[in-house]
Amino acid sequence: MKIDSLETIPIAIDRNEVFTISTGSSLTAENVIVRVESEGVVGWGNASANSVTEETTESILKALKNFKPEIVGKNVEIENNWKEWNKVLPEAPSALAGLDIALYDAKGKLENKSVLEFLGGKNEGIPTDRTIGHMTKSETVEHAREFVDKGFRALKIKIGLGLMEDVKRVRAVRKEVGNDIDIWVDANQAFTPEESITLCQKLEETDIKFVEQPVRVNDIEGLKKVTEETDIPIMADETVKDPEMAERICQEEIADMINIKLAKCGGLTGGRKIVEIMEEYDVEGMVGCMGETSVSIAAGSHLYNSTLNLKYADLDSHFMLSDNIASGLEFKDGKLWISEEPGLGMKIDTEKLDKYRMNLKGKQ
Ligand SMILES: [Mg+2]
Known part of the structure; x- marks a missing residue:
C-alpha cells in the first residue's frame, strides 16, 4: 500500500479520577492520535505517552515527524518493513505502535477486511x-x-x-x-x-x-x-x-x-x-x-x-x-x-x- 500522508494529533483527556499506582499518579492521559492516508482511505492509530517506555507526547511527535520521510510517498508492507522501522525508531515503541495500528486500520479498509482477519x-x-x-x-x-x-x-x-x-x-x-x-x-x-x-x-x-x-x-x-x-x-x-x-x-x-x-x-x-x-x-x-x-x-x-x-x-x-x-x-x-x-x-x-x-x- 502506498502511504500518501502521516499526521499526528496530540490530545489530553482527563481521567474520571486520579489514577495512582506504585510508580506515580496522574489525572490526565496524554495520547498521540496517528492518522495515515493511503490510496483514498484513512487509518487511525494511537501512541500513548507513558512512563514504562519513557516516551512523552513531545518525544512521540518528534519521532514520527523525523520518521515521515521513511514512509510518506512510499509503498509499504507492514510485516516486511516493521523490523526496519523498529531499528529507525529504537527508543520509541509507543510511537511505532501508533503508526503500526494506523497502518493496519488503513490496510483493512483498503482490502475490506477487519484487522482480526x-x-x-x-x-x-x-x-x-x-x-x-x-x-x-x-x-x-x-x-x-x-x-x-x-x-x-x-x-x-x-x-x-x-x-x-x-x-x-x-x-x-x-x-x-x-x-x-x-x-x-x-x-x-x-x-x-x-x-x-x-x-x-x-x-x-x-x-x-x-x-x-x-x-x-x-x-x-x-x-x-x-x-x-x-x-x-x-x-x-x-x-x-x-x-x-x-x-x-x-x-x-x-x-x-x-x-x-x-x-x-x-x-x-x-x-x-x-x-x-x-x-x-x-x-x-x-x-x-x-x-x-x-x-x-x-x-x-x-x-x-x-x-x-x-x-x-x-x-x-x-x-x-x-x-x-x-x-x-x-x-x-x-x-x-x-x-x-x-x-x-x-x-x-x-x-x-x-x-x-x-x-x-x-x-x-
Ligand atoms: Mg502491569
Missing part, C-alpha cells in the same frame, strides 16, 4: 477487567462493587501501598464480590523478591489468578526467584518490552505469564511476534493497556481474539477517561466486543480530536 482468530466477547488504583480499603471495596454491578467479571487491584495493607484490601474485595469474580493484582515493581514471596503466601487464600510485576523492571533474577518460590502465577509486564525479552522469559522460565501491551512492543506487529513466542512455548498471558483511548483498545481487542494464549484482557483504559473519541467497541453482557467493520472497526469523532488537541506551541 489479518491476524487470524475468532470474533468473541472479551472478558476485560476493571482496574482499581491505589486507594483506601473502603474505597477499593466501593470501586469493586461498582464494577461488578456494571457487569465486569474481573478486577485488577493495584498494590504497593505496603504489604499488609495490600493484603487487607485484596481480602476485603474477595469478601465483597464473592468467589465467582476473578481478582488479579499488579504491584508495578513495588517489592523486593523476599517481600513478593511473603505477599504471595499471604494472598494464597484469596484465590487470585496472578500477581503482576512484583519486582523492579530490571531484576530478572529476582523475578525468576519469585516465580520459582510461589504457587500463585507471576506475570511479567514492565520487564517485557520486546519479542527478544519475551523469548528469554519463556525459555528461562523467568515468569509464568506475559503481559503484552501494544505501546511497549511497537503495535500489532510486535504484539503478534510475542504471541507467536508464547504459542511456541505454551505460555499464557494477557493483553494490557497504558492510558490509551478506545482506538488502541480496539487494536488490543483484535490481538486478544487472535490467539488462545491471551487468556486475560486488561483492556479498560478507555473506560477510565472522561470522554471517548471513537465508537465501534461495545461493552455488553460483561464483555467487550469489536465491530466487524473493516480495519479496527472504529469511527473517529474528529470534533473531539479538535476539542482535546493539546496546544504545544513553543514546546516542540
Whole structure:
C-alpha cells in the first residue's frame, strides 16, 4: 500500500479520577492520535505517552515527524518493513505502535477486511477487567462493587501501598464480590523478591489468578526467584518490552505469564511476534493497556481474539477517561466486543480530536 500522508494529533483527556499506582499518579492521559492516508482511505492509530517506555507526547511527535520521510510517498508492507522501522525508531515503541495500528486500520479498509482477519482468530466477547488504583480499603471495596454491578467479571487491584495493607484490601474485595469474580493484582515493581514471596503466601487464600510485576523492571533474577518460590502465577509486564525479552522469559522460565501491551512492543506487529513466542512455548498471558483511548483498545481487542494464549484482557483504559473519541467497541453482557467493520472497526469523532488537541506551541 502506498502511504500518501502521516499526521499526528496530540490530545489530553482527563481521567474520571486520579489514577495512582506504585510508580506515580496522574489525572490526565496524554495520547498521540496517528492518522495515515493511503490510496483514498484513512487509518487511525494511537501512541500513548507513558512512563514504562519513557516516551512523552513531545518525544512521540518528534519521532514520527523525523520518521515521515521513511514512509510518506512510499509503498509499504507492514510485516516486511516493521523490523526496519523498529531499528529507525529504537527508543520509541509507543510511537511505532501508533503508526503500526494506523497502518493496519488503513490496510483493512483498503482490502475490506477487519484487522482480526489479518491476524487470524475468532470474533468473541472479551472478558476485560476493571482496574482499581491505589486507594483506601473502603474505597477499593466501593470501586469493586461498582464494577461488578456494571457487569465486569474481573478486577485488577493495584498494590504497593505496603504489604499488609495490600493484603487487607485484596481480602476485603474477595469478601465483597464473592468467589465467582476473578481478582488479579499488579504491584508495578513495588517489592523486593523476599517481600513478593511473603505477599504471595499471604494472598494464597484469596484465590487470585496472578500477581503482576512484583519486582523492579530490571531484576530478572529476582523475578525468576519469585516465580520459582510461589504457587500463585507471576506475570511479567514492565520487564517485557520486546519479542527478544519475551523469548528469554519463556525459555528461562523467568515468569509464568506475559503481559503484552501494544505501546511497549511497537503495535500489532510486535504484539503478534510475542504471541507467536508464547504459542511456541505454551505460555499464557494477557493483553494490557497504558492510558490509551478506545482506538488502541480496539487494536488490543483484535490481538486478544487472535490467539488462545491471551487468556486475560486488561483492556479498560478507555473506560477510565472522561470522554471517548471513537465508537465501534461495545461493552455488553460483561464483555467487550469489536465491530466487524473493516480495519479496527472504529469511527473517529474528529470534533473531539479538535476539542482535546493539546496546544504545544513553543514546546516542540
Ligand atoms: Mg502491569
